[in-house]
Amino acid sequence: xxxxxxxxxxKTSNENSHTDFLPGxxxxxxxxxxxxxxARNGIVITDPLRTDNPIIYANPAFSQLTxxxxxxxxxxxxxxxxxxxxxxxxxxEVREAISKEMPITTILRNYKRNGALFWNELTISPVKDExxxxxxxxxVQNDVTARIDxxxxxxxxxxxISHELRTPLSSIHGALTAIEDGTAGxxxxxxxxxxxxxxxxxxxxxxxxxxxxxxKKLEAGKFKLSLATFDPAQAVESAINELQxxxxxxxxxxxxxxxxxHDLFADQDRIIQVLxxxxxxxxxxxxxNSRVIITLEAPATDTIRFSVSxxxxxxxxxxxxxxxxxxxxxxxxxxxKKGGSGLGLAICKAIVELHGGNIGxxxxxxxxxxxxxxxxx
Ligand SMILES: Cc1cc2nc3c(=O)[nH]c(=O)nc-3n(C[C@H](O)[C@H](O)[C@H](O)COP(=O)(O)O)c2cc1C
Numbered sequence: 001x002x003x004x005x006x007x008x009x010x011k012t013s014n015e016n017s018h019t020d021f022l023p024g025x026x027x028x029x030x031x032x033x034x035x036x037x038x039a040r041n042g043i044v045i046t047d048p049l050r051t052d053n054p055i056i057y058a059n060p061a062f063s064q065l066t067x068x069x070x071x072x073x074x075x076x077x078x079x080x081x082x083x084x085x086x087x088x089x090x091x092x093e094v095r096e097a098i099s100k101e102m103p104i105t106t107i108l109r110n111y112k113r114n115g116a117l118f119w120n121e122l123t124i125s126p127v128k129d130e131x132x133x134x135x136x137x138x139x140v141q142n143d144v145t146a147r148i149d150x151x152x153x154x155x156x157x158x159x160x161i162s163h164e165l166r167t168p169l170s171s172i173h174g175a176l177t178a179i180e181d182g183t184a185g186x187x188x189x190x191x192x193x194x195x196x197x198x199x200x201x202x203x204x205x206x207x208x209x210x211x212x213x214x215x216k217k218l219e220a221g222k223f224k225l226s227l228a229t230f231d232p233a234q235a236v237e238s239a240i241n242e243l244q245x246x247x248x249x250x251x252x253x254x255x256x257x258x259x260x261x262h263d264l265f266a267d268q269d270r271i272i273q274v275l276x277x278x279x280x281x282x283x284x285x286x287x288x289n290s291r292v293i294i295t296l297e298a299p300a301t302d303t304i305r306f307s308v309s310x311x312x313x314x315x316x317x318x319x320x321x322x323x324x325x326x327x328x329x330x331x332x333x334x335x336x337k338k339g340g341s342g343l344g345l346a347i348c349k350a351i352v353e354l355h356g357g358n359i360g361x362x363x364x365x366x367x368x369x370x371x372x373x374x375x376x377x
Contacts, residue, residue: 043059043141082110104122105121122140161212180196242276257294257295275294278308282310302376
Protein backbone atom coordinates (compact mmCIF):
# COMPACT_ATOMS: atom_id res chain seq x y z
CA UNK A 1 0.00 0.00 0.00
CA UNK A 2 2.52 2.63 -1.12
CA UNK A 3 -0.03 5.47 -1.12
CA UNK A 4 -1.03 4.86 2.49
CA UNK A 5 2.58 4.67 3.59
CA UNK A 6 3.38 7.91 1.81
CA UNK A 7 0.52 9.66 3.54
CA UNK A 8 1.51 8.36 6.94
CA UNK A 9 5.07 9.57 6.49
CA UNK A 10 3.97 12.98 5.32
CA LYS A 11 1.74 13.43 8.37
CA THR A 12 4.45 12.30 10.74
CA SER A 13 7.00 14.69 9.34
CA ASN A 14 4.47 17.49 9.73
CA GLU A 15 3.52 16.74 13.33
CA ASN A 16 4.53 20.04 14.88
CA SER A 17 2.90 22.37 12.39
CA HIS A 18 -0.66 22.14 13.86
CA THR A 19 -2.04 21.32 10.38
CA ASP A 20 -3.00 18.16 8.65
CA PHE A 21 -1.94 19.37 5.19
CA LEU A 22 0.30 17.30 3.03
CA PRO A 23 3.58 19.04 2.20
CA GLY A 24 3.72 20.00 -1.41
CA UNK A 25 -0.03 20.38 -1.80
CA UNK A 26 -0.97 23.92 -2.68
CA UNK A 27 -4.72 23.68 -2.11
CA UNK A 28 -4.70 24.59 1.58
CA UNK A 29 -5.04 28.32 0.92
CA UNK A 30 -8.43 28.02 -0.78
CA UNK A 31 -9.45 25.64 2.03
CA UNK A 32 -8.44 28.14 4.72
CA UNK A 33 -10.22 30.92 2.84
CA UNK A 34 -13.42 28.85 2.53
CA UNK A 35 -13.26 27.94 6.23
CA UNK A 36 -12.93 31.60 7.27
CA UNK A 37 -15.71 32.63 4.85
CA UNK A 38 -18.01 29.95 6.28
CA ALA A 39 -17.17 30.56 9.96
CA ARG A 40 -20.07 31.74 12.13
CA ASN A 41 -17.82 34.08 14.12
CA GLY A 42 -17.04 37.47 12.70
CA ILE A 43 -13.42 37.47 11.48
CA VAL A 44 -11.47 40.53 10.35
CA ILE A 45 -7.85 41.06 9.35
CA THR A 46 -6.27 44.49 9.77
CA ASP A 47 -3.05 45.99 8.42
CA PRO A 48 -1.03 47.80 11.12
CA LEU A 49 1.59 48.83 8.54
CA ARG A 50 -0.97 51.23 7.03
CA THR A 51 -2.22 54.42 8.67
CA ASP A 52 -4.73 53.73 11.49
CA ASN A 53 -4.64 49.92 11.17
CA PRO A 54 -7.53 49.55 8.67
CA ILE A 55 -9.58 46.42 8.02
CA ILE A 56 -8.36 44.67 4.87
CA TYR A 57 -10.61 41.62 5.11
CA ALA A 58 -13.95 40.89 6.82
CA ASN A 59 -15.82 37.60 6.46
CA PRO A 60 -19.59 37.39 5.74
CA ALA A 61 -20.37 36.61 9.42
CA PHE A 62 -18.86 40.00 10.39
CA SER A 63 -21.29 41.72 7.99
CA GLN A 64 -24.13 39.66 9.38
CA LEU A 65 -23.15 40.49 12.95
CA THR A 66 -22.82 44.23 12.41
CA UNK A 67 -25.26 44.87 9.57
CA UNK A 68 -22.58 46.68 7.51
CA UNK A 69 -21.80 45.64 3.92
CA UNK A 70 -18.14 45.05 3.00
CA UNK A 71 -17.93 48.41 1.15
CA UNK A 72 -18.67 50.12 4.51
CA UNK A 73 -16.11 48.00 6.36
CA UNK A 74 -12.95 47.65 4.28
CA UNK A 75 -10.45 50.46 4.84
CA UNK A 76 -11.89 51.59 8.19
CA UNK A 77 -10.53 51.09 11.69
CA UNK A 78 -12.75 48.69 13.68
CA UNK A 79 -13.49 51.41 16.23
CA UNK A 80 -16.39 52.62 14.06
CA UNK A 81 -18.44 49.90 15.83
CA UNK A 82 -18.07 51.84 19.10
CA UNK A 83 -19.71 55.02 17.74
CA UNK A 84 -19.52 57.64 20.55
CA UNK A 85 -19.32 55.03 23.30
CA UNK A 86 -15.53 55.33 23.57
CA UNK A 87 -14.98 55.58 27.34
CA UNK A 88 -14.85 51.82 27.93
CA UNK A 89 -12.23 50.06 30.04
CA UNK A 90 -12.14 47.29 27.41
CA UNK A 91 -11.29 49.79 24.64
CA UNK A 92 -8.34 51.04 26.67
CA GLU A 93 -7.17 47.44 27.24
CA VAL A 94 -7.43 46.71 23.50
CA ARG A 95 -5.45 49.87 22.64
CA GLU A 96 -2.68 48.82 25.06
CA ALA A 97 -2.59 45.22 23.82
CA ILE A 98 -2.32 46.35 20.19
CA SER A 99 0.47 48.82 20.97
CA LYS A 100 2.40 46.00 22.72
CA GLU A 101 1.56 43.57 19.89
CA MET A 102 -0.03 41.22 22.46
CA PRO A 103 -3.12 39.04 22.01
CA ILE A 104 -6.25 39.98 23.98
CA THR A 105 -9.76 38.70 24.66
CA THR A 106 -12.31 41.14 26.03
CA ILE A 107 -15.95 42.19 25.82
CA LEU A 108 -16.94 45.62 24.47
CA ARG A 109 -20.12 47.53 23.76
CA ASN A 110 -20.55 47.87 20.00
CA TYR A 111 -23.39 49.14 17.81
CA LYS A 112 -24.88 47.59 14.70
CA ARG A 113 -25.63 49.59 11.59
CA ASN A 114 -29.25 50.03 12.78
CA GLY A 115 -27.96 51.50 16.05
CA ALA A 116 -28.72 48.42 18.21
CA LEU A 117 -26.26 47.83 21.04
CA PHE A 118 -24.57 44.43 21.18
CA TRP A 119 -21.91 43.01 23.50
CA ASN A 120 -18.97 41.95 21.38
CA GLU A 121 -16.63 39.29 22.75
CA LEU A 122 -13.52 40.13 20.79
CA THR A 123 -10.25 38.22 20.50
CA ILE A 124 -7.36 39.91 18.74
CA SER A 125 -4.16 38.09 17.83
CA PRO A 126 -1.05 39.49 16.14
CA VAL A 127 -0.03 37.72 12.92
CA LYS A 128 3.77 37.48 12.47
CA ASP A 129 5.89 36.89 9.38
CA GLU A 130 8.78 34.43 9.28
CA UNK A 131 11.05 37.04 10.91
CA UNK A 132 8.69 37.49 13.86
CA UNK A 133 7.52 40.91 12.69
CA UNK A 134 3.83 41.70 13.25
CA UNK A 135 2.36 42.26 9.80
CA UNK A 136 -1.35 41.91 10.56
CA UNK A 137 -3.88 41.47 13.33
CA UNK A 138 -6.72 38.99 13.17
CA UNK A 139 -9.87 39.72 15.18
CA VAL A 140 -12.64 37.23 15.99
CA GLN A 141 -16.01 38.62 17.10
CA ASN A 142 -18.90 36.94 18.89
CA ASP A 143 -22.22 38.50 19.86
CA VAL A 144 -22.60 37.59 23.56
CA THR A 145 -25.53 39.95 24.26
CA ALA A 146 -27.88 37.12 25.32
CA ARG A 147 -25.32 35.85 27.85
CA ILE A 148 -24.60 39.30 29.28
CA ASP A 149 -28.35 40.05 29.57
CA UNK A 150 -28.97 36.83 31.41
CA UNK A 151 -26.02 37.52 33.74
CA UNK A 152 -27.58 40.91 34.47
CA UNK A 153 -30.92 39.30 35.26
CA UNK A 154 -29.17 36.86 37.63
CA UNK A 155 -27.47 39.85 39.25
CA UNK A 156 -30.87 41.56 39.68
CA UNK A 157 -32.27 38.36 41.18
CA UNK A 158 -29.51 38.33 43.82
CA UNK A 159 -30.12 41.96 44.58
CA UNK A 160 -33.86 41.20 45.09
CA ILE A 161 -32.94 38.32 47.42
CA SER A 162 -30.64 40.60 49.33
CA HIS A 163 -32.87 43.66 49.68
CA GLU A 164 -36.46 42.55 49.23
CA LEU A 165 -36.15 39.23 51.03
CA ARG A 166 -33.33 39.35 53.55
CA THR A 167 -34.02 42.83 54.94
CA PRO A 168 -37.73 42.28 55.81
CA LEU A 169 -37.00 38.73 56.98
CA SER A 170 -34.37 40.01 59.44
CA SER A 171 -36.91 42.36 60.96
CA ILE A 172 -39.54 39.59 61.22
CA HIS A 173 -36.89 37.36 62.81
CA GLY A 174 -35.85 40.14 65.21
CA ALA A 175 -39.46 40.75 66.29
CA LEU A 176 -40.13 37.04 66.83
CA THR A 177 -36.92 36.60 68.81
CA ALA A 178 -37.93 39.54 71.02
CA ILE A 179 -41.21 37.75 71.82
CA GLU A 180 -39.39 34.44 72.38
CA ASP A 181 -36.83 35.83 74.83
CA GLY A 182 -39.43 37.85 76.74
CA THR A 183 -38.16 41.36 75.86
CA ALA A 184 -41.48 42.11 74.16
CA GLY A 185 -43.52 41.13 77.24
CA UNK A 186 -45.18 37.99 78.53
CA UNK A 187 -47.11 35.62 76.25
CA UNK A 188 -49.00 32.48 77.15
CA UNK A 189 -47.58 28.99 76.53
CA UNK A 190 -49.68 28.35 73.45
CA UNK A 191 -48.49 31.56 71.76
CA UNK A 192 -44.91 30.78 72.80
CA UNK A 193 -45.13 27.37 71.11
CA UNK A 194 -46.17 29.05 67.86
CA UNK A 195 -43.51 31.75 68.21
CA UNK A 196 -40.81 29.08 68.63
CA UNK A 197 -41.91 27.38 65.41
CA UNK A 198 -41.83 30.75 63.64
CA UNK A 199 -38.35 31.56 65.04
CA UNK A 200 -37.02 28.14 63.92
CA UNK A 201 -38.35 28.58 60.43
CA UNK A 202 -37.24 32.18 60.04
CA UNK A 203 -33.77 31.10 61.23
CA UNK A 204 -33.68 28.39 58.56
CA UNK A 205 -34.80 30.82 55.91
CA UNK A 206 -32.17 33.38 56.99
CA UNK A 207 -29.44 30.71 56.81
CA UNK A 208 -30.58 29.69 53.36
CA UNK A 209 -30.59 33.28 52.07
CA UNK A 210 -27.21 34.02 53.65
CA UNK A 211 -25.77 30.84 52.10
CA UNK A 212 -27.00 31.85 48.65
CA UNK A 213 -25.58 35.37 48.98
CA UNK A 214 -22.28 34.09 50.43
CA UNK A 215 -21.91 31.60 47.60
CA LYS A 216 -22.54 34.33 45.05
CA LYS A 217 -19.84 36.49 46.64
CA LEU A 218 -17.38 33.59 46.77
CA GLU A 219 -17.99 32.75 43.13
CA ALA A 220 -17.47 36.37 42.10
CA GLY A 221 -14.25 36.55 44.17
CA LYS A 222 -15.82 39.34 46.23
CA PHE A 223 -15.73 37.53 49.54
CA LYS A 224 -13.33 39.50 51.74
CA LEU A 225 -11.84 38.29 55.00
CA SER A 226 -11.30 40.61 58.00
CA LEU A 227 -8.24 39.11 59.58
CA ALA A 228 -7.35 39.66 63.25
CA THR A 229 -5.75 37.78 66.13
CA PHE A 230 -8.09 36.02 68.57
CA ASP A 231 -8.37 33.04 70.91
CA PRO A 232 -9.90 30.21 68.82
CA ALA A 233 -11.60 28.86 71.96
CA GLN A 234 -13.91 31.89 71.70
CA ALA A 235 -15.01 30.70 68.26
CA VAL A 236 -15.88 27.28 69.69
CA GLU A 237 -17.83 28.95 72.50
CA SER A 238 -19.75 31.18 70.06
CA ALA A 239 -20.69 28.27 67.78
CA ILE A 240 -21.90 26.29 70.80
CA ASN A 241 -23.96 29.22 72.12
CA GLU A 242 -25.54 29.70 68.71
CA LEU A 243 -26.63 26.07 68.46
CA GLN A 244 -27.28 25.19 72.12
CA UNK A 245 -31.07 25.52 71.84
CA UNK A 246 -31.23 23.43 68.63
CA UNK A 247 -29.09 20.73 70.22
CA UNK A 248 -31.12 20.72 73.45
CA UNK A 249 -34.35 20.34 71.50
CA UNK A 250 -32.96 17.01 70.22
CA UNK A 251 -31.48 16.06 73.58
CA UNK A 252 -27.98 16.40 72.14
CA UNK A 253 -25.07 17.57 74.27
CA UNK A 254 -22.50 19.85 72.66
CA UNK A 255 -19.18 19.11 74.34
CA UNK A 256 -16.18 21.42 73.83
CA UNK A 257 -12.68 19.94 74.21
CA UNK A 258 -10.29 22.85 74.27
CA UNK A 259 -6.69 21.59 74.13
CA UNK A 260 -5.06 24.89 73.18
CA UNK A 261 -5.46 28.64 73.60
CA HIS A 262 -2.86 29.38 70.97
CA ASP A 263 -3.82 32.63 69.17
CA LEU A 264 -5.20 32.41 65.67
CA PHE A 265 -4.85 35.05 62.93
CA ALA A 266 -8.02 34.66 60.87
CA ASP A 267 -11.51 36.08 60.25
CA GLN A 268 -13.23 35.26 63.53
CA ASP A 269 -16.81 35.59 62.25
CA ARG A 270 -16.08 33.35 59.28
CA ILE A 271 -14.35 30.73 61.45
CA ILE A 272 -17.45 30.74 63.68
CA GLN A 273 -19.59 30.42 60.54
CA VAL A 274 -17.65 27.29 59.43
CA LEU A 275 -17.72 25.80 62.90
CA UNK A 276 -21.46 26.50 63.32
CA UNK A 277 -22.17 24.98 59.96
CA UNK A 278 -20.26 21.78 60.78
CA UNK A 279 -21.87 21.64 64.23
CA UNK A 280 -25.38 22.22 62.83
CA UNK A 281 -24.77 19.35 60.37
CA UNK A 282 -23.54 17.11 63.19
CA UNK A 283 -26.71 17.89 65.19
CA UNK A 284 -28.87 17.26 62.12
CA UNK A 285 -27.41 13.82 61.51
CA UNK A 286 -26.96 12.70 65.14
CA UNK A 287 -29.42 10.40 66.79
CA UNK A 288 -31.33 11.97 69.72
CA ASN A 289 -29.64 11.97 73.12
CA SER A 290 -26.13 11.63 71.75
CA ARG A 291 -23.05 13.83 72.00
CA VAL A 292 -21.38 16.14 69.51
CA ILE A 293 -17.76 16.85 70.42
CA ILE A 294 -16.05 20.03 69.26
CA THR A 295 -12.30 19.75 69.63
CA LEU A 296 -9.73 22.50 69.36
CA GLU A 297 -6.09 21.47 69.25
CA ALA A 298 -2.70 22.53 67.94
CA PRO A 299 -1.14 19.52 66.19
CA ALA A 300 1.89 21.67 65.29
CA THR A 301 3.13 25.03 66.59
CA ASP A 302 1.78 26.83 63.52
CA THR A 303 -1.44 24.81 63.08
CA ILE A 304 -4.83 25.16 64.73
CA ARG A 305 -7.20 22.27 64.12
CA PHE A 306 -10.95 22.34 64.76
CA SER A 307 -12.98 19.15 64.56
CA VAL A 308 -16.64 18.31 65.05
CA SER A 309 -17.42 14.66 65.74
CA UNK A 310 -20.82 13.02 65.85
CA UNK A 311 -22.25 9.55 66.41
CA UNK A 312 -24.45 9.77 63.32
CA UNK A 313 -24.85 7.22 60.51
CA UNK A 314 -21.40 8.00 59.01
CA UNK A 315 -20.49 8.49 55.37
CA UNK A 316 -19.36 5.81 52.91
CA UNK A 317 -15.88 6.49 51.51
CA UNK A 318 -17.13 6.70 47.88
CA UNK A 319 -19.50 9.50 48.93
CA UNK A 320 -16.84 11.63 50.62
CA UNK A 321 -15.61 13.36 47.46
CA UNK A 322 -19.08 14.72 46.79
CA UNK A 323 -19.45 16.26 50.22
CA UNK A 324 -17.79 19.60 49.63
CA UNK A 325 -19.23 20.19 46.18
CA UNK A 326 -22.20 22.56 46.01
CA UNK A 327 -25.72 21.19 45.75
CA UNK A 328 -24.44 17.68 46.46
CA UNK A 329 -26.33 16.36 49.40
CA UNK A 330 -25.54 12.68 49.42
CA UNK A 331 -29.08 11.52 49.17
CA UNK A 332 -31.18 13.89 47.08
CA UNK A 333 -34.10 13.48 49.47
CA UNK A 334 -31.79 14.83 52.21
CA UNK A 335 -32.42 18.46 51.27
CA UNK A 336 -36.07 18.17 52.09
CA LYS A 337 -35.67 15.76 55.00
CA LYS A 338 -32.84 17.59 56.72
CA GLY A 339 -33.21 21.12 55.36
CA GLY A 340 -30.35 23.30 54.13
CA SER A 341 -29.29 24.91 50.90
CA GLY A 342 -26.84 22.24 49.72
CA LEU A 343 -24.24 25.00 49.81
CA GLY A 344 -23.11 24.78 53.44
CA LEU A 345 -20.05 22.52 53.07
CA ALA A 346 -19.02 24.10 49.77
CA ILE A 347 -19.05 27.49 51.54
CA CYS A 348 -17.06 26.05 54.48
CA LYS A 349 -14.44 24.68 52.08
CA ALA A 350 -14.21 27.99 50.22
CA ILE A 351 -13.84 29.98 53.47
CA VAL A 352 -11.17 27.61 54.87
CA GLU A 353 -9.27 27.69 51.57
CA LEU A 354 -9.45 31.49 51.47
CA HIS A 355 -7.55 31.31 54.76
CA GLY A 356 -5.00 29.01 53.08
CA GLY A 357 -6.23 26.10 55.23
CA ASN A 358 -7.51 22.55 54.65
CA ILE A 359 -10.84 20.90 55.36
CA GLY A 360 -11.76 17.24 55.41
CA UNK A 361 -13.71 14.44 56.98
CA UNK A 362 -13.06 11.01 58.40
CA UNK A 363 -15.95 8.68 58.93
CA UNK A 364 -16.93 5.09 59.66
CA UNK A 365 -20.34 3.96 58.48
CA UNK A 366 -22.51 3.13 61.47
CA UNK A 367 -20.16 4.83 63.93
CA UNK A 368 -20.10 8.53 63.06
CA UNK A 369 -18.19 11.26 61.30
CA UNK A 370 -15.57 13.80 62.21
CA UNK A 371 -15.36 16.95 60.11
CA UNK A 372 -12.16 18.92 60.65
CA UNK A 373 -10.40 21.98 59.35
CA UNK A 374 -6.93 23.37 59.91
CA UNK A 375 -5.73 26.94 59.72
CA UNK A 376 -2.01 27.69 59.66
CA UNK A 377 -0.48 30.49 61.68
C1 LIG B 1 -8.01 42.82 14.38
C2 LIG B 1 -8.78 43.85 15.18
C3 LIG B 1 -10.14 43.69 15.35
C4 LIG B 1 -10.87 44.63 16.10
N1 LIG B 1 -12.22 44.46 16.24
C5 LIG B 1 -12.93 45.37 16.95
C6 LIG B 1 -14.33 45.24 17.10
O1 LIG B 1 -14.95 44.32 16.60
N2 LIG B 1 -14.99 46.18 17.82
C7 LIG B 1 -14.35 47.23 18.41
O2 LIG B 1 -14.99 48.04 19.05
N3 LIG B 1 -13.01 47.38 18.30
C8 LIG B 1 -12.29 46.48 17.59
N4 LIG B 1 -10.93 46.63 17.46
C9 LIG B 1 -10.25 47.66 18.24
C10 LIG B 1 -10.17 49.01 17.54
O3 LIG B 1 -9.77 48.87 16.21
C11 LIG B 1 -9.16 49.92 18.29
O4 LIG B 1 -7.95 49.26 18.31
C12 LIG B 1 -9.63 50.25 19.70
O5 LIG B 1 -10.75 51.08 19.60
C13 LIG B 1 -8.57 50.97 20.55
O6 LIG B 1 -7.88 51.93 19.82
P1 LIG B 1 -8.35 53.48 19.63
O7 LIG B 1 -8.27 54.13 20.95
O8 LIG B 1 -7.36 53.99 18.63
O9 LIG B 1 -9.74 53.46 19.09
C14 LIG B 1 -10.21 45.71 16.70
C15 LIG B 1 -8.82 45.87 16.51
C16 LIG B 1 -8.11 44.94 15.76
C17 LIG B 1 -6.63 45.11 15.56
